[in-house]
Amino acid sequence: MNFSKQILIGLVMVLMCLVILLPMGSIVYIALFGGGDLQEYIQNGAFRRYITNTIYLVILVSVLASIFGIASACLVTIYDFPLRRILEYSLFFPLAIPAYVGAYALVDFFEYAGPVQGLLREIFGWKDASDYYFPEIRSLGGASITLSLVLFPYVYLFTRVALREQSSAIIDIASTLGKGPFIRLFRVIIPLVRPGIFAGLIIVMMETIADFGVVEYFAVQTVTTGIYTVWLEAYDLSAAAILSVIVLVFILIIILGERTLRFNSEFHKVLHAPIFSKRNDLPRFAAWLATGFCFLLVGLGFILPISIMITHAFSSWELWFEKELIDAFVNSLYTSGIAAFLTLAIAIIIVYGQTITKYRFSRFLIPTLTLGYAIPGAVIGIGILISLASFDHILADWISMRFGYDPGLLLTGTAFAVIFAYFIRFYAIAQNIVEAAFGRMPPTLIMVPRSLGKSAQESLFSVHxxxxxxxxxxxxxxxxxxxxxxxxxxLLLRPFDFNTLATRVYDRASLENLSQAAPAALLIVLIGCCGVFLLINTDRVGNSV
Incomplete structure (x- = not known):
């Protein structure tokens, strides 16, 4: 490859890094120099509520997701019990349920007018809520349980992978030393798989901080809901930017904490006699308890939400033919489709460019490009609003001076802004997959087409x-x-009167109209299941190698 093309590829990589970091830089700039003031929110106690509720929520969800994820991963990997093979992969499926869909379903099931409390009143003869006590589902605790039920698979997946890399001899040695199952679990197994637990837990914590649908529906005021409040209700962009910076600080603390713990520890992969090659049989009662526990997680995290959505979605066939639902479906397809193709194409260009140019700075640049996945969608939305609004004003001023015509805002409030947000938010997924794919290629396979006279572009499209x-x-x-x-x-960036499946679910459920929200929610879950099936297939292929 000639020098000019190498320079071009390097410039593209730097440009993409700037594009991804631009919204974050805009937020920091507006927060520092935008003249924003949180004094009003501090005086009325809102700011304190945002911070404390966010901290409590992260702690509760992390604890619950860790318990659910670690316990289920240990059970399916170390022990044998009825329906283990089915449940081992069924525990993936709560990932297909968006947290906000799970929230709407659980509230519908457990609220006062729902089937659970209705059945209790019928059995015990209670007349109204004053006759008995039932925990308030729309609360911090309810939000914590809901989020943990749909996020625990992250801990489960990473812990399970870490467990499968351990040797069965470890448990045998602990057993010969007279250690019981609980001591073996807490003193031997969990310390060995701590990197996997932390990896899953980091995602859980970041997703919890980023969540808006659940906490808004459960009336829990967090920093994320505060961003929407001060922007969409008070139109105070500077205050929203300050809250966004606070969220970035939360995320940075989490990432640095995980890196510090990982740096200070050494862990080794055991390549012989994996732990799952010799599963232990549980006593009959304990075996059925293990089955019940895993099935309960799948039931509450996947079966219950999808069953409730199916019930509402098919209460009337007319719901499926509403124009608003069809429009939302089409909007989702083209915005998500364009974003997916664009994200993958740019990931291919950058990863392939790094592979053939070997720039030293790319070792630091490539990881920077993945920061978007760690940043909540609300923060990215505020950053894009600031960036695009500034760009639109500069462009409009230039056009007005040049041609005497004011075009108004060209990019802000358009589908482009939504696609741009998707690109920044999910670029890391595409890059990691493309990097892994190229990484599995032998270096000779990359260089052979070049030695036969093929250009870099021809090698990419015809061979790689x-x-x-x-x-x-x-x-x-x-x-x-x-x-x-x-x-x-x-929600932050969509054009006026523009809905996707996600925003339609949110809009209808916010009006307590779950029947109209259910078809869109069911479509999202079915699409999410496609991703879960891919994950299961990848896991099975990896285990068979």
């Missing part, structure tokens, strides 16, 4: 892309699925 086609399709589907489910950024 066909080889990694399966990985590219997987990446495309996973990015598409996440774009379909994205709610916070879409």
């Amino acid at each position: 892309l066909p080889i990694i086609r399966g990985s590219l399709v997987t990446g495309l589907i996973l990015v598409f699925v996440d774009c379909i489910k994205e709610l916070p950024a879409t």
Whole structure:
């Protein structure tokens, strides 16, 4: 490759880094120099509520998700019990349920007018709520349980992978030393798989901070809901930017904490006699308890929400033919589809460019490009609003001076802003998949086409892309699925009278009209299941190698 093309690829990589970091830089700039003031929110106690509720929510969800994820991963990996093989992969499926859909379903099931309390009143003869006590579902505790039920699979997946890399001899040695199952679990197994637990827990914590749909529906005021309040209700962009910076600080603390713990510890992968090659049989009663526990997680995290949505969605066939639902479906397809193709294409250009140029600075640049996934959609939305509004004003002023015509805002409040947010938010998924695909190629396979006189472009399109086609399709589907489910950024950036499936679910459920929200929610879940099936297939292929 000639020098000019190498320079061009380097410039593209730097440009993409600037594009991803621009919204974050805009937020910090407005927060520092925008003249924003949180004094009003501090005086009325709102700011304190945002911070304390966010901290409590993160702690509660992290604890519950850790218990659910670690316990289920240990059970399916170390022990044998009835329906283990089915439940091992069924525990993936709560990932297909967006947190806000799970919230709407659980409230519908457990609220005063729901079937659970209705059945209790019928059995015990209670007349109204004053005759008995039932925990308030729309509360901090209810939000914590809901989020933990849909997020625990992250801890489960990473812990399960870490467990499968351990040797069965470890448990045998602990057993010969007379250690019981609980001591073996807490003193031996959990310390060994701590990197996997932390990896899943980091995602859980970031998703909890980023959540808007659940906490808004449960009336829990967090920093994320505060961003929407001060922007959409008070139109105070500077205050929203300050709150966004606070969220960024939360995320930075989490990432740095995880890196510090990982840096200060050494862990080794055991390659012989994996722990799952010799599963232990549980006593009959304990075995059925294990089955019940895992089934309860799948039931509450997946079966119950999807059953409630199916019940509402098919209460009337007319719901499926409403124009608003069809429009939302089409809008979701084209915004998510364009974002997925764009994200994957840019990931291919950057990863392939780094592979053939070997720029030293790319070792620091490539990880920077993945920061968007760690940043909540609400923060990205505020950053894009600031960036695009500034760009639109500069462009409009230039056009007005040049042609005497004021075009108004060209990008702000358009579908472009939504697609841009999806690209920044989910670029990391595409890059990681493309990097892994190219990483599996032998270096000779990358260089052979070049030695035969093929250009870099010809080598890419005629040799490399066909080889990694399966990985590219997987990446495309996973990015598409996440774009379909994205709610916070879409709410902030969508054009007027523009709905996606996610925003339609939110709009209808906010009006307590779950029947009209259910068809869109069910479509999101079905699309999410495609991503879960891909994950299961990848896991099975990996285990068979």
